[in-house]
Amino acid sequence: MAMGLSESDTMSSALSGSRRDLSRTLTAIENGASFNFTAADPWTLGVTGPPGVGKSSLIGSLISKWVDKGERVAVLAVDPSSPNSGGALLADRMRMQAADSADSVFVRSLATRNHPGGLASRISPMIDCLHACGWSRIVIETVGSGQSEIRIVAFTDRVLLVDGPDRGDVVQAEKAGILELADIIAINKSDLPNSEQAADSVRTAIGLANGPDTSVHLVSAHDGSGVDDLLEEIESCSVSSGRNRLRARERLLSAWDSRLLDHPGLNEVLDSLETGSITLDEAVESLR
Amino acid sequence: MRIVIAKPGLDGHDRGAKVVARALRDGGHEVVYTGLRKTPGEIVRIVMDEDASALGLSTLSGAHDALVPAVCEGLREEGLSEVIVFAGGIIPFDDRDSLHDQGVRAIFGPGARTSEILEFLEAASGRIESGEPVGVGENSGWRWG
Numbered sequence: 001m002a003m004g005l006s007e008s009d010t011m012s013s014a015l016s017g018s019r020r021d022l023s024r025t026l027t028a029i030e031n032g033a034s035f036n037f038t039a040a041d042p043w044t045l046g047v048t049g050p051p052g053v054g055k056s057s058l059i060g061s062l063i064s065k066w067v068d069k070g071e072r073v074a075v076l077a078v079d080p081s082s083p084n085s086g087g088a089l090l091a092d093r094m095r096m097q098a099a100d101s102a103d104s105v106f107v108r109s110l111a112t113r114n115h116p117g118g119l120a121s122r123i124s125p126m127i128d129c130l131h132a133c134g135w136s137r138i139v140i141e142t143v144g145s146g147q148s149e150i151r152i153v154a155f156t157d158r159v160l161l162v163d164g165p166d167r168g169d170v171v172q173a174e175k176a177g178i179l180e181l182a183d184i185i186a187i188n189k190s191d192l193p194n195s196e197q198a199a200d201s202v203r204t205a206i207g208l209a210n211g212p213d214t215s216v217h218l219v220s221a222h223d224g225s226g227v228d229d230l231l232e233e234i235e236s237c238s239v240s241s242g243r244n245r246l247r248a249r250e251r252l253l254s255a256w257d258s259r260l261l262d263h264p265g266l267n268e269v270l271d272s273l274e275t276g277s278i279t280l281d282e283a284v285e286s287l288r
Numbered sequence: 289m290r291i292v293i294a295k296p297g298l299d300g301h302d303r304g305a306k307v308v309a310r311a312l313r314d315g316g317h318e319v320v321y322t323g324l325r326k327t328p329g330e331i332v333r334i335v336m337d338e339d340a341s342a343l344g345l346s347t348l349s350g351a352h353d354a355l356v357p358a359v360c361e362g363l364r365e366e367g368l369s370e371v372i373v374f375a376g377g378i379i380p381f382d383d384r385d386s387l388h389d390q391g392v393r394a395i396f397g398p399g400a401r402t403s404e405i406l407e408f409l410e411a412a413s414g415r416i417e418s419g420e421p422v423g424v425g426e427n428s429g430w431r432w433g
């Protein structure tokens with residue numbers, strides 16, 4: 001925080017275009033500050049899928065296309081915190097070509113800080129902040145740890161699920177939850193062998209899960225093939241409305257998790273649980 | 289602390305940067321690794337967008353003389369004077385004083401222990417807490433070691 005500047009001065013400066021103060025405001029939100037951004041409807045895309053399939057690389061390809069079309073693109077890229085040290089290695093942005101040079105691209109790496117669900121806490125107010133500051137395309141990359149990642153639907157209007165050539169055969173078992181909820185599916189690394197088969201097995205899986213409506217795109221972040229079509233589909237994808245109940249539920253769970261993790265008595269209760277001096281029920285009771 | 293570990297210029301040696309990035313994570317820090325071949329301008333942009341409190345530059349190619357001061361100046365120009373800058377890699381002792389004059393607070397060469405790098409960061413954040421100058425644009429004679 002700049003010396004002498006209050007958080008709300010910093011936010012005003014962010015709203016009038018200061019990149020540095022946008023960045024500082026996001027930090028303040030991450031650390032618990034709350035601001036009132038005028039209610040509006042941000043454009044959001046969630047990108048999820050197992051680690052290593054190329055989510056960050058593909059977002060990098062999309063960024064370049066959007067920038068060419070005159071959009072201002074902001075990315076919040078989430079990586080896991082280490083449960084032992086509390087530290088995190090945030091390496092998504094290094095895969096995003098063009099993340100670091102254009103004025104119309106803003107990338108912020110976030111650590112989960114052990115917030116469950118593959119997302120960081122307080123994603124929602126960060127999205128509102130970016131939107132208020134004029135970012136027209138807001139992309140959230142999740143940690144990518146499989147079935148638990150349903151929570152992304154609570155925070156973004158469209159969900160892109162990315163998978164890779166070596167994973168197609170396990171997709172049915174592993175991704176049963178998110179596969180049904182994805183609006184768009186991309187099989188990345190089409191430059192490698194087996195990607196056709198992976199796409200086929202995903203098509204079969206979604207045919208069983210939710211009918212043939214969700215299209216499956218074969219793309220390569222490395223050679224760019226299929227990315228134009230994917231972008232077109234992302235742009236024309238209608239915002240899913242049939243999930244309001246699920247979204248409400250996931251938002252509630254996320255807020256509940258945040259409150260628990262921020263509880264001042266948490267460490268003490270964990271100490272007692274560790275030594276066995278209280279039961280789980282007693283622990284829950286004392287954290288209410 | 290939020291720390292950016294960056295590889296400026298054409299230098300392709302990335303082992304040291306990765307070792308340091310992991311060690312800082314294990315020391316409890318949130319570390320953004322930039323990947324190879326970043327320009328000084330890009331590095332300044334990354335530090336700003338990530339709202340990092342410290343920047344570690346890794347250079348083994350011999351171009352530290354030009355690249356490290358360019359990054360330090362860029363940070364000051366963008367109003368990021370409070371960022372702590374430190375460096376490592378192949379940086380001959382004769383070149384170190386001029387880098388310290390540019391605001392680099394610590395330089396670690398081959399064989400540096402990661403525990404010492406963590407100790408430096410602890411000392412540097414201790415200075416922030418007690419209001420003593422330590423950022424790249426803050427007038428401070430302080431350096432590690």
Ligand code: B12
Pocket residue numbers: 293298299300301302303304305307308343344345346347348349350374375376377378396397398399400401402405
């Ligand atoms: C391995 C190596 C390579 C590998 C690199 C693999 C890779 N992906 O990293 C390969 C074979 C590719 C390579 C290529 C070249 N290399 Co080479 N390479 C080395 C070597 C033998 C070891 C470097 C290493 O990885 N050490 C292990 C790591 C863990 O140690 P480290 O990087 O020093 O990091 C430690 C500290 O320095 C410090 N540190 C490092 N960075 C940072 C950052 C921060 C923020 C902090 C706090 C600390 C810190 O902490 C680390 C832990 O202790 C060194 C010689 C040497 N003994 O250093 C030469 C050396 C660096 N290479 C050299 C040269 C000349 C080259 C080539 C130009 C050779 C050529 N003619 O083709 C090419 C250029 C490649 C390129 N594109 O830049 C010279 C550089 C000379 C100079 N600066 O004046 C060296 C010094 C060899 C020599 N004595 O001549 N190289």
Ligand SMILES: Nc1nc2c(ncn2[C@@H]2O[C@H](COP(=O)(O)OP(=O)(O)O)[C@@H](O)[C@H]2O)c(=O)[nH]1
Pocket residue numbers: 049050051052053054055056057058092095144188189190191192219220221222223
């Ligand atoms: N062959 C190939 N490799 C890719 C492609 N996209 C990403 N990769 C590689 O896959 C690895 C993981 O990519 P990354 O974007 O970090 O995946 P993420 O973990 O899902 O975000 C990296 O080594 C990338 O270079 C692609 O289209 N083709």
Ligand SMILES: [Mg+2]
Pocket residue numbers: 055056057091092141
């Ligand atoms: Mg990633």
